[in-house]
Amino acid sequence: MxxxxxxxxDYLKAIYELQEDTGKVSTNALAEKLGVAPASVTGMIKxxxxxxxxxxxYEKHRGVTLTSAGRKIALEVIRHHRLLELYLHxxxxxxxxxxxxxxxxxxxxxxxxxxxxxxxxLGNPERDPHGDxxxxxxxxxxDPCGQPLSGLTAxxxxxxxxxxxxxxALLRYLAGIGIVPDAVIVVADKAPFNxxxxxxxGPQSDSPxxxxxxxxxxxxxxxxxx
Amino acid sequence: MxxxxxxxxDYLKAIYELQEDTGKVSTNALAEKLGVAPASVTGMIKxxxxxxxxxxxYEKHRGVTLTSAGRKIALEVIRHHRLLELYLHxxxxxxxxxxxxxxxxxxxxxxxxxxxxxxxxLGNPERDPHGDxxxxxxxxxxDPCGQPLSGLTAxxxxxxxxxxxxxxALLRYLAGIGIVPDAVIVVADKAPFNxxxxxxxGPQSDSPxxxxxxxxxxxxxxxxxx
DNA sequence: ACAAACTTTTAGTCTGGCCTAAATTTATAG
DNA sequence: CTATAAATTTAGGCCAGACTAAAAGTTTGT
Numbered sequence: 031m032x033x034x035x036x037x038x039x040d041y042l043k044a045i046y047e048l049q050e051d052t053g054k055v056s057t058n059a060l061a062e063k064l065g066v067a068p069a070s071v072t073g074m075i076k077x078x079x080x081x082x083x084x085x086x087x088y089e090k091h092r093g094v095t096l097t098s099a100g101r102k103i104a105l106e107v108i109r110h111h112r113l114l115e116l117y118l119h120x121x122x123x124x125x126x127x128x129x130x131x132x133x134x135x136x137x138x139x140x141x142x143x144x145x146x147x148x149x150x151x152l153g154n155p156e157r158d159p160h161g162d163x164x165x166x167x168x169x170x171x172x173d174p175c176g177q178p179l180s181g182l183t184a185x186x187x188x189x190x191x192x193x194x195x196x197x198x199a200l201l202r203y204l205a206g207i208g209i210v211p212d213a214v215i216v217v218a219d220k221a222p223f224n225x226x227x228x229x230x231x232g233p234q235s236d237s238p239x240x241x242x243x244x245x246x247x248x249x250x251x252x253x254x255x256x
Numbered sequence: 257m258x259x260x261x262x263x264x265x266d267y268l269k270a271i272y273e274l275q276e277d278t279g280k281v282s283t284n285a286l287a288e289k290l291g292v293a294p295a296s297v298t299g300m301i302k303x304x305x306x307x308x309x310x311x312x313x314y315e316k317h318r319g320v321t322l323t324s325a326g327r328k329i330a331l332e333v334i335r336h337h338r339l340l341e342l343y344l345h346x347x348x349x350x351x352x353x354x355x356x357x358x359x360x361x362x363x364x365x366x367x368x369x370x371x372x373x374x375x376x377x378l379g380n381p382e383r384d385p386h387g388d389x390x391x392x393x394x395x396x397x398x399d400p401c402g403q404p405l406s407g408l409t410a411x412x413x414x415x416x417x418x419x420x421x422x423x424x425a426l427l428r429y430l431a432g433i434g435i436v437p438d439a440v441i442v443v444a445d446k447a448p449f450n451x452x453x454x455x456x457x458g459p460q461s462d463s464p465x466x467x468x469x470x471x472x473x474x475x476x477x478x479x480x481x482x
Numbered sequence: 483a484c485a486a487a488c489t490t491t492t493a494g495t496c497t498g499g500c501c502t503a504a505a506t507t508t509a510t511a512g
Numbered sequence: 513c514t515a516t517a518a519a520t521t522t523a524g525g526c527c528a529g530a531c532t533a534a535a536a537g538t539t540t541g542t
Binding site: 118121122124128132135136138139140141143144147148151208244 | 347348349350357358361362364365366367369370373374377473
Binding site: 071090 | 488489490491492493
């Protein structure tokens with residue numbers, strides 16, 4: 031136990047997440063995600079790559095990747111975050127657009143004991159309220175399944191697998207129209223040139239169709255139904 | 257909302273508590289309570305007394321007292337702490353000797369919303385698991401009732417009002433012999449010269465008597481029964 | 483292939499909160 | 513009342529983690 035600072039935890043988590051969703055981890059992207067200046071990121075990355083234990087591999091101008099030690103920490107933090115999101119939702123009645131901010135703060139301070147207790151109370155769940163997989167205590171994580179809704183074409187039917195958790199207003203809107211994990215949707219129509227995609231929610235095909243822009247349809251991951 | 261650091265919250269809470277239990281707030285006592293060097297306390301106190309808003313009044317070598325702004329913050333932190341202790345105990349099954357350490361970390365990061373939700377779930381309680389009063393959201397606090405058990409004499413009967421929460425091992429021992437808030441105890445015998453005080457727990461006067469040293473009997477606060 | 487544009491790194495600074503060592507003030511005992 | 517002890521404050525530093533400005537490296541368009 032080497033007393034890892036909150037800042038380091040945040041960097042490792044952010045690196046993991048950028049790796050997951052965009053494949054590459056650039057200094058700028060990291061800076062934006064963390065809300066700090068790019069130069070600050072360079073400084074921190076250097077420390078993470080030099081200090082022992084090393085949490086990242088790094089070569090100048092070449093980007094950064096997590097070592098297995100770094101990934102371990104990142105997954106622990108993400109486990110905390112997602113268990114907390116689910117606990118806040120189930121036990122304390124938070125709505126799914128409120129859980130992220132609170133979990134963000136709590137994730138760095140809860141003990142293993144706390145983690146274990148809420149995991150048990152929740153029945154060792156595998157997904158958080160947004161459909162993201164919860165890493166295990168052993169450091170493994172299930173596949174963040176689903177493909178972006180933006181990839182579907184008219185007529186296709188799908189189940190919502192997960193929704194990005196970082197935009198509270200968007201989450202509120204989506205919940206309002208019934209787009210939550212496990213909801214079934216049908217693509218009614220897709221306009222060309224990144225125009226809006228129209229979806230109907232639920233099995234009844236007489237429900238109103240909702241027009242969703244690119245940014246929105248990229249935030250929703252679905253699994254096609256046969 | 258001026259973004260108060262965790263360190264400042266800890267200082268204000270510690271000043272409040274020292275004021276409560278010992279009446280005086282010395283640099284050294286504060287340093288020991290916070291686990292920092294006395295010189296560090298002097299430095300922080302100066303900032304707390306100079307920066308706006310001022311949280312303490314301070315004159316060199318004369319000790320420190322909270323301003324009303326400082327007391328307000330201290331009571332908010334203590335409210336968080338005590339609500340958390342109770343929540344951890346009731347909702348997550350922590351034993352009363354475990355709650356303090358976890359609450360210590362959580363108290364600085366939970367939102368008002370979190371505070372309100374657990375307060376509601378707990379039924380707006382007035383005391384934490386150790387019998388300490390929980391400050392209200394408005395910044396008032398009930399009397400921390402009870403007198404030290406060490407002040408009683410043989411034959412007196414009393415109800416345990418509260419027990420100091422800072423010594424986990426002691427709490428475990430006391431719970432083991434039945435000394436918890438609201439337990440009834442009878443002083444069987446008191447040895448002179450700060451020798452042990454013997455108490456029986458519970459209404460049956462045929463139960464075994466326990467010998468308690470000064471430090472222990474100073475940590476237990478009781479209300480005399482008629 | 484080369485300049486413009488963008489990204490990343492270097493260099494130097496700042497702040498918060500801690501430290502030790504030394505000086506000073508207050509308290510206490512004879 | 514004074515000498516020593518104890519408590520407190522000053523002085524000077526350190527480290528983490530941020531910042532800005534400027535330099536250097538990389539990418540891209542023509």
